[in-house]
Amino acid sequence: MFEAERNPNNYNASSVTTETKDLGCACLNPYIPIKTKILDIIQETTSDSQDVKTFILSPAKPISFEPGQFVELTVSGVGEAPFGFASSPIVEDTIQLCIKRTGYVTDNLHRLRPGDIVYLRGPYGNSFPIKEMEGHDIFYVAGGLGLAPLRPMIELIFLPENRQKYGNIKMLLAARSTKDFLFKYDYERWSNYPDTDLLLTIDNPEPEWDGLVGFPNNLVHDISFDIQNTYAVLCGPPVMIKALSDAFVKMGIPKNRIYTTLEMRMTCGIGKCGKCNIGHKYVCVDGPVFSMEELDNMPGEY
Amino acid sequence: MIILKMSRSAFHDGIGKLFGDYRVVAPSRINGTLDYTDIVDPAQIDLSDELPYKSPKEILFPRVETILRISDDGIDVPDTPKPTILIGVKPCDITAINVMDKVFSKENNKFSDPYYFRRRESLIVIGMGCVHKKPGCFCDELGIDMTFSDYSDAFISIDNDNNIVFLYILDEKYESLFSIFDAQVLESGSPEVSEINSRVNESTTKNLRIDADEKELFEEIPWELYSESCLECGICTYICPTCHCFEFRDVEDCGVTCRNRCWDSCMYPSFTLHASGHNPRATQRERFRQRVLHKYMYVPKNCSVIACTGCGRCIRACPGGLNILRAVQDILDRTIFSKVSKAEECV
Numbered sequence: 001m002f003e004a005e006r007n008p009n010n011y012n013a014s015s016v017t018t019e020t021k022d023l024g025c026a027c028l029n030p031y032i033p034i035k036t037k038i039l040d041i042i043q044e045t046t047s048d049s050q051d052v053k054t055f056i057l058s059p060a061k062p063i064s065f066e067p068g069q070f071v072e073l074t075v076s077g078v079g080e081a082p083f084g085f086a087s088s089p090i091v092e093d094t095i096q097l098c099i100k101r102t103g104y105v106t107d108n109l110h111r112l113r114p115g116d117i118v119y120l121r122g123p124y125g126n127s128f129p130i131k132e133m134e135g136h137d138i139f140y141v142a143g144g145l146g147l148a149p150l151r152p153m154i155e156l157i158f159l160p161e162n163r164q165k166y167g168n169i170k171m172l173l174a175a176r177s178t179k180d181f182l183f184k185y186d187y188e189r190w191s192n193y194p195d196t197d198l199l200l201t202i203d204n205p206e207p208e209w210d211g212l213v214g215f216p217n218n219l220v221h222d223i224s225f226d227i228q229n230t231y232a233v234l235c236g237p238p239v240m241i242k243a244l245s246d247a248f249v250k251m252g253i254p255k256n257r258i259y260t261t262l263e264m265r266m267t268c269g270i271g272k273c274g275k276c277n278i279g280h281k282y283v284c285v286d287g288p289v290f291s292m293e294e295l296d297n298m299p300g301e302y
Numbered sequence: 303m304i305i306l307k308m309s310r311s312a313f314h315d316g317i318g319k320l321f322g323d324y325r326v327v328a329p330s331r332i333n334g335t336l337d338y339t340d341i342v343d344p345a346q347i348d349l350s351d352e353l354p355y356k357s358p359k360e361i362l363f364p365r366v367e368t369i370l371r372i373s374d375d376g377i378d379v380p381d382t383p384k385p386t387i388l389i390g391v392k393p394c395d396i397t398a399i400n401v402m403d404k405v406f407s408k409e410n411n412k413f414s415d416p417y418y419f420r421r422r423e424s425l426i427v428i429g430m431g432c433v434h435k436k437p438g439c440f441c442d443e444l445g446i447d448m449t450f451s452d453y454s455d456a457f458i459s460i461d462n463d464n465n466i467v468f469l470y471i472l473d474e475k476y477e478s479l480f481s482i483f484d485a486q487v488l489e490s491g492s493p494e495v496s497e498i499n500s501r502v503n504e505s506t507t508k509n510l511r512i513d514a515d516e517k518e519l520f521e522e523i524p525w526e527l528y529s530e531s532c533l534e535c536g537i538c539t540y541i542c543p544t545c546h547c548f549e550f551r552d553v554e555d556c557g558v559t560c561r562n563r564c565w566d567s568c569m570y571p572s573f574t575l576h577a578s579g580h581n582p583r584a585t586q587r588e589r590f591r592q593r594v595l596h597k598y599m600y601v602p603k604n605c606s607v608i609a610c611t612g613c614g615r616c617i618r619a620c621p622g623g624l625n626i627l628r629a630v631q632d633i634l635d636r637t638i639f640s641k642v643s644k645a646e647e648c649v
Contacts (some may be wrong), residue, residue: 023379029416029560032377046603076372077554079562081577103577119372238580264582267549271411273566274547275574277592278582280517280600285411291535297522301582 033119035060047179052103062092066127067153067291074119081105082266084149098148122267133231137167143174143236153166217243229254234260258292306469308485311630313467316483357543362610370561378557385424393451394611398543404605429454491592493595512599514637528629529590531622535569538616544609
C-alpha cells in the first residue's frame with residue numbers, strides 16, 4: 001500500500017496542518033485588542049509632582065470585568081501597558097482608567113484628546129473575593145494611585161442590593177498632598193452611604209487641612225474598627241503595602257483577611273512573556289489580587 | 303512502524319521535492335559553524351555528529367514576528383507562514399520543543415498562544431541522534447537519551463560506512479508524505495535495521511529538578527557567587543532552546559502600526575523595570591536566580607517539565623564563564639544538606 005502511494009503528488013501541505021485557525025478573530029487570539037474611543041478625560045491631580053488623569057473610554061464591544069482585574073491599553077504607534085479597571089463593573093458600555101503620566105506609553109496617552117482612538121484587550125487576572133467578604137466589615141486603605149484599582153469594588157459594594165450584605169465600611173485614603181487626591185468628586189457620595197467612614201490623610205501638614213497627616217501604617221492603630229470581623233483591602237506603593245500589612249497583622253487581623261493588588265511589568269497578560277512572576281506565580285493570571293497569606297508564602301520579589 | 307532505507311542521494315532527491323510546499327530547515331555549515339539553516343539545495347544539509355550552534359527555536363518562536371497590524375481601517379493578522387520541515391534535530395532540541403509546547407499551551411496559565419501553535423501544528427520534526435557526547439553537554443543528567451527522542455515525527459539513522467540513510471516514520475500520518483523518497487520499505491523488526499528505542503532510565507528523569515521552599519532559596523542560596531562574572535549580555539537566553547520570554551515593540555509607518563513580538567531576556571535590567579523606576583529584580587544576582595529557578599523550579603511546577611535540556615549551549619557561549627549546571631548542582635547539594643540538617647534538628 002505504501003509502495004502504491006509513492007507519488008510525489010499524493011500529498012499536499014494543507015493536509016499536514018491539523019487546523020488552520022483564523023487568528024483575526026478575538027475568540028481565538030487573545031492578543032487582538034478592541035478599538036476604543038476616548039469619550040472624556042478628567043484631570044485628577046493638580047500638583048506639580050504628579051499628573052494623574054481619568055480616561056473615560058468607550059470600547060467598540062463592551063468589556064465586562066470583575067473588581068481587581070486589569071486591561072492592556074494600546075496607544076497607537078507607541079505601545080501597550082497594563083492598567084487596572086477604575087470604574088464600576090456594572091457600567092459596561094464605558095470604562096474608566098485612572099492613569100499617571102509616568103513612562104513612554106502613559107506620556108503619549110496623556111497627550112491624547114477626547115475623540116481619539118486607543119485599543120483595549122482584556123480583562124485579565126483574578127479579582128477581589130467579594131463574595132467571601134460578605135457579612136464582614138471592610139477597611140479600604142489606598143495610597144495615591146492605589147485607589148484606582150479599588151474603585152470598582154468600592155462602587156460594586158455600595159450598590160443598594162449589595163450594601164446590606166456587608167457591615168461597616170472604613171476608607172482611609174492617602175495622598176502626598178491635598179492636590180494629589182483622586183476621585184474627589186466621589187468622596188461626598190461615598191461618605192453618605194450608611195455605616196461608612198471616609199478618612200483622608202496627607203504626608204505633610206498643610207495650612208487649613210483638617211484631615212489626618214502621616215502614612216497609613218502609622219495611622220491605622222488610632223482608628224477604631226472591629227478587628228475580629230474586618231477584611232482589609234489595601235493598594236499603594238510596595239513599601240506602603242509591606243508596612244501596612246505588618247501593622248494590620250500586629251493588630252490581629254488574620255493574614256487571609258488582608259488583600260492587596262500588585263503591579264508588575266506585563267507584556268502579554270496571559271502568563272507567557274515571563275516578566276511578572278513572583279516565584280512560580282504569575283501576577284497576570286494568579287494575581288494581581290493576593291491575600292497576605294499567599295504573599296507570605298511567596299518570595300518578596302515585588 | 304515503517305522504516306525507509308535509501309541511499310544518501312535518494313534522501314537528498316526526496317528532500318528536493320519538498321521545497322515547493324515546505325520551508326526546509328536543517329543543519330548546514332556556514333563559515334565553519336554548523337547551524338539550523340534554511341535549505342535551498344539538499345547538498346547544503348550536513349548531518350554530522352555535531353550540535354548546531356544555536357537551537358532551532360526560532361522556527362516556532364521567531365526573533366521578531368509581526369503579530370498585529372493596526373490601522374484606522376482595522377486590525378489585521380499576518381497570514382499563516384508556510385509549513386516547515388525541520389531535519390536533523392538533536393534529541394535535546396526535540397525535548398525543548400516539548401517544553402515550548404507546554405509553556406505556550408493552555409496547560410500553563412489557561413491561555414494558549416495562537417502564533418506559536420499555528421507554526422507548531424504545521425511543523426514536521428525529523429530527529430537524529432548524537433553518537434558522542436560533546437563538551438559542556440549534560441542531557442544525560444536530565445534523563446534525556448542523546449541517541450533518540452520519540453517526540454519527533456520521524457527519525458534518521460545514518461550508516462556512514464555504506465552511505466545509507468534509514469528514516470524511521472514514527473507518526474503514521476506522514477507515511478504518504480515520505481513516499482516521495484525512492485527507498486526500500488522495511489518493517490520494524492526486520493534484520494536489516496537496528497532497533498531504535500529510547501534508552502532513558504526513568505529513575506534519572508527528575509535528577510536536577512529543584513524542589514525546595516521558594517523563600518528559603520531566595521534568601522539562603524549565594525546567588526551572587528554564581529553570577530558575579532555575568533556581563534549581562536543575554537547570550538545564554540538567546541542561544542537557549544527553551545528560553546521564551548518576549549516583549550512587544552510597536553513600529554508605526556504610514557499610519558499602520560506593526561506590533562512585533564521580539565525575544566527579550568531576563569538577564570537585562572530593563573526586563574522587569576517598572577515605569578516608576580522600581581525594579582523587582584534590581585541586580586544580576588536576582589536575574590540569574592530568575593533564570594535558574596524559572597528553568598529548574600517554576601516551569602516544572604507549572605508545566606511538569608524541566609525547562610532545560612542539557613544542550614550546554616549557554617555554558618559554551620558565556621563570555622563570563624557562568625555554568626548553570628554547576629550552579630544547579632550546588633543548589634541541590636545545599637538544599638539537600640539543609641533538609642538533612644533540619645531533620646536532624648527535629649530529632
